[in-house]
Amino acid sequence: MAKYTPMIEQYLSIKADYPDAFLFFRLGDFYELFFEDAIQASRELEITLTGREGGGEEKIPMCGVPYHSVEGYLQALLQKGYKIAICEQVEDPKEAKGVVRREVVRVLTPGTVMEGKMLTDRESNYLAAVWMQDDSFALAACDISTGHFHATSVDSLHGLVGEALSYQPKEILICDSPCEQELRNHFYAMGIRAIQSLPSLEEETLARFVKSQFNVQDMNSSLLWKNVGMLLSYLHDTQKRTLGHIQKIDLYSSAEYMTIDHHSKRNLELAETLMDQSKKGSLLWFLDQTLTPMGARLLRKWVDKPLARQQNIEQRLDAVEYLSEKLMLREEIRSYLKSIYDLERLAGRISYGNANARDLANLKNSLAFIPLIKSLLMGAQDLPGGLEVLVSQLDECKDLVELIDGAITEDPPISLKEGGIIREGYDEYLDRLKLVSRDGKKWIAQLEQREREATGIKSLKIGYNKIFGYYIEITKSNLVSVPEGRYERKQTLANAERFVTPELKEQEALILEAEEKLTELEYQLFIDIRTQVARETVRLQELAKQVSSLDVLCSFAQIAQEYRLVRPEFSAEPTIAIREGRHPVVERVLTNESFIANDTLLDDSDQRILLITGPNMAGKSTYMRQLALIVIMAQVGSFVPAKEARLAVVDRIFTRIGAADDLVGGQSTFMVEMKDIQLMTTEATSNSLVIIDEIGRGTSTHDGMSIAQAVIEYLHHHVGCKALISTHYHELAVLEELLPGVKNYHMAVQEKENNVIFLRKLKRGATDESYGIYCARLAGLPDDIVTRAQQLLTGYKDSVAAPPPQEPTQNFQLDLFAGQESSDVKASEDPKRKQDKWLKELKEVDLINMTPLQALNFLHEMKQKLR
Structure with missing residues (x-):
């Protein structure tokens, strides 16, 4: 360091304490960056990179930004996840002996922003800390801009990640975790770029932070409290001041709230849409x-x-x-x-x-x-x-209103060092200084008029600047009119001369002294008022x-x-019964057509799982999403889009809707689906709601259908949750005969003159058509492709030897609230006797362990015999 100038040595000494941050080094009216910081900042901020002589053989890379417009540059770096150390001059340059003393007064990070321009008004700005130790998992989250501080314990790594993501944190601290890389991958995949690793501190140190901040005396040594201490230590290190507005901690249990994992929130578009991550089109947009x-x-x-x-x-x-x-x-x-x-x-x-x-x-x-x-x-x-x-x-x-109203002017300036803040009558000495200042300026105006009359120079004027103070200015063409010895020359300009008089200098001293004291006193009075309010x-x-x-x-x-919402009714009965439910967001954005409402009944006996078949574009996904949104709206405390809604409290919602690759994690759509289903099958309870759209896609037909059946069986036998499951594997419709809690439904369509009309109405029974080729035609595929696809489909169907016939679609709808069925399907002769005989023979066969195709072939043979 000896080869550098003293100022650069000072910079390097301070930078050594903040190696992971951009050091904004105050030099006069600019913040300067040097060396690697300058090279990287010039690239990230798109500002000019220059050089500076620093005592070495080569110029030091340097770039800078004006101090009065620094916020925009800071915000740009914070949005990219960077950390910034603000280094200020903490010594008056006039009094400095050598290099002006400088110190880092604050470290800015994405999760510790306080400045209004860097915050989004309608969004929180949380910093979260996570800690895993043995089988314990702890989370703490703080929004320093509001003082909100929350902490909880969870029972799994996945639960820890989900709980942290529920705060949409701008920055994550990982405290001494053996799973740090796994946690980093999870958070990075969710778009969080500011992820800091913190080494653990001594338990006594952490306890001291907690006790001093929250006055907690009986704190145990649990991981939760240690994690709180780590978050507080990070805040104190970065803010370098007391955090008086963080005075309460919200210790909560995750059991107080419905659990919705991050992927399910995205699938349901709770806060932003999947397409463009926009708030518009989300449930939050509808409710807000x-x-x-x-x-x-x-x-x-x-x-x-x-x-x-x-x-x-x-x-x-x-x-x-x-x-x-x-x-x-x-x-x-x-x-x-x-x-x-x-x-x-x-x-x-x-x-x-x-x-x-x-x-x-x-x-x-x-x-x-x-x-x-x-x-x-x-x-x-x-x-x-x-x-x-x-x-x-x-x-x-009322006391605060009276204090502020009596002290602060009606429309005060933003700056605290330019006066005009304190109302007259609040402080007697301040009022006297204001009077001196006003009278002094009035005296200056009167002097200007007197001098014009005495000299006959109408253009004579008295001005002021910070360097020369008050002066009398006379243009050069009028200098001949100035009486000899009347003025003392002060400054020569290109077209004028400036003068002073003893009288003007004396008055200037009085005015400037009053204004200096006035500004300083106003500032001190304001700080005192602000401190009173802060208490x-x-x-x-x-x-x-x-x-x-x-x-x-x-x-x-x-x-x-x-939007014609109704109050949901909650009861202890494990039933979800909705009459004419609607999707709140889809209905709101529809302009040229009415939304088709649908009923839903889920209970804990014979209708726990609805297996929904039907074509693409018929409204399956909308129907499934709307049920989840109705349940969420109800438990948020909102009325719901339906004519009637009777609900049991749901503890967890899991959804798997739509295709999604995890490119960062190197996982295909099918693997992502399997991960989601793994979560559902391990964490869902009998009080949960599971929604799976197009189960088993992304692999071969036999693989997908086998996995789909196994998942449905597991949810039916072992979990006992309520579920909506849609599929294009029409063979799975047989599960209604095998599993007493499964019922087949389909989205109705109407075929007319080679056209298909999607009725978007949920009806009882299964269907065997997906109308994929019709959807391809709607999408605008060339006619040659559509025609050829239709030929191939016909050929595939004809080539199947003795296929098991599909059950005719039952064209009736369940009246969920009356408990009756209406049907236009003609019953065959003595159906009760045939059904009894069929069920008797079925009991002798182990259908549960068959594949769907084996079961269908067997049932086909049985039906042929019964006929």
Whole structure:
């Protein structure tokens, strides 16, 4: 290092402590980067790479950005997953002896952003920490911008990954884990680029972090608490300040919420669409009519974590029902919510110490609407219990409103060092300084007028700059009019001369002294006011919690009225019964046609698994998704798109819908499907809902059909869950005869003059047509291909020797609520006697261990004999 200049030596010394971060090194009005940081930053930020003499033989690579516009550059690096160390001058250059002292004042990472411009208003910004030790798995997650801190334990590696991903973290910390690479692969595949590895600290050190932050005295040495300590230590290392706004920790059990793995959330498009990862078209998009940023973030949390306890669900539904019926009350509340700023992040910035005067003004203006909302709700009749509790917890914060209103001007500037922040009357000494400053400037204006009259020079003016102070400026053409000895020459310009007088210099000293003291005093007074407000952070966070909950409940009530949703009924009976259910998102986007509603009945006896056949494009996937979405909406606390819905609480939802390769993991569509099904078969319970679309595809027909039958049998015999399973293996329809809990359904079609009309109606019974060639024609394949495919299909069908005949499609629909069947299929003579005889012979054969084709051939022979 001796070959470099002292400033470069200082840079290298600081950089050595932050080898994994870009070091933004403050030099005057710029942040500069050197060496490898400069080369990489110039490439990532697309800024010019230059060089600087640094004492060595070659120029040092260098690039830089202006300090006043640095946020955009920081945001660009953070979005790519980088870490940034901000190095500031911590010494006045005028007082420095040698190189100005510099220190890293903060380390920015994707999960520790506080600045408003770098955050998305309607999304949280979580940092998550995961730790695995022996058979224990712990998760901690913190959104530093709001102060939310959550922690839990889970019972498996997959559960740990799923729980972490439920927070959509911007950054993941992996704490001393033997499965670090496996965890990295999971998180990287989900699009998370900021993944940090942390070595474990001493248990006493971790305990000290937890006790000091949350005042926990009886902390045990469990992995959960150690993981919390690791996350806190990382926050303290990066933020380099106390984190006063993180005062509460939410310790929860995953059993409190419905479990939906990350792949199922994507398949169901809960928060974003599969096609373009856009919010529009997702369930969140349908549900979101929130009016505050914190309400939008809370809604996303609710959608990600539906409730799993009926009492809590009913409490939300009670509030939604009340607000949906009280149109005028709801609309008035929503009119006030529109004017409330982001209380959570305002409180966070105030406590963190980076809030400006405008933030305090916005807080005051927001708090002014709380008494109005509270008065409305307190005046309402027959509030349900949950809303009544919410109203009682609305803190009007009158003391804070009075403090801010009496101290901060109505429209304060963003800058804290330019004055104009503190209201007159708040501080007597400040008012005197303001008077001196105003009078001094008034005196300057009067002096300018006097000098013009004395000299006869109308263009004479008195100006000011930071270098020369106040001056009298006279153009060169008017210099002959200046009396001899009247002014003292100060500066010569190309077209003018500048002068001063003893009187002007004396007045300048008074004005500048007053303004310097004025600015400094205003700043100190503001810091004091901000500190007073910061002491009430917990109150503001609790208020934000109540306001955001009210915002989400009003949003649910709004969509219930707008889209004809009904309140779901929950009971202890293990039944899901839905009359005329609809897909909320598909129905909303339809413009030229009506959505075709369908019924659903799933119970724990003879209709646990619906095996759905039918053509592509007939609506199978939509129907299956809509059931899952209705269940999720209900357990989130929303009304549902149906005429009637009777539900049991579901503990887990698993879905396998659509083809998806895992290119990063090197897995084919079929392998991804098998992984998903492995998860379903090992983690589903009798209270779970499983949805598998096109089971067994991606391999040979015999392999796929065998796997499909084995999976259905396993879910039927061993898991006992409720399931919707669609397939193009029509041979599997025989399972209805073999498994008492399986029932065949199909999506109806109508054939007319070589055309197929998809009726999108679920009907009882199986079908043997997929209409794939018709779909190919709809997709626009050349006529030659479609015609040839039809010829080949006919040939394939004709070449099959004595194929087992398909059962005629039963053209009837189950009345789920009356428990009766209507049918236009003519019953054969004495069907009861034939059925008894058939079933008697079936009991003597081990059909369970047959392949589907063997079973079909056997049944075909039996039917031939019966005929």
